Amino acid sequence: MHELGTVIYVIEEVEKLCRENDLTEVGSVTLEVGEVSGIIPDYLTDVWNWSIPKSEFLKNAELKIEKLEAVTYCEDCDKTYPTVPQGKTCPYCGQGNTYLLTGNEYNIKEIEAR
16 A cells, blocks of 8 residues: 555655745645556545644645546557557557556645645
């Protein structure tokens, strides 16, 4: 369960930004989570709700999660396609000379300060 590590990292980064910018409270944090990142949004939310009461700045902060679509690039035909329904084999040319462009990452997209 790497959701715990993810939440701890996000909280530490947001708290650091709060201290650097003299913020006193965060209303929400928006995370972009890739659909093939291995992060389970429900677990992320559960860990978030367990963790934030311990934070000076995030006690009442809402976690918002936006899904990033996984997109794969085919080097043989120079096209992109949605990864999840197609997998590693390109639906256009049938070849497997592909790699993931997006969808394996997570990003702190937005922090709402109060």
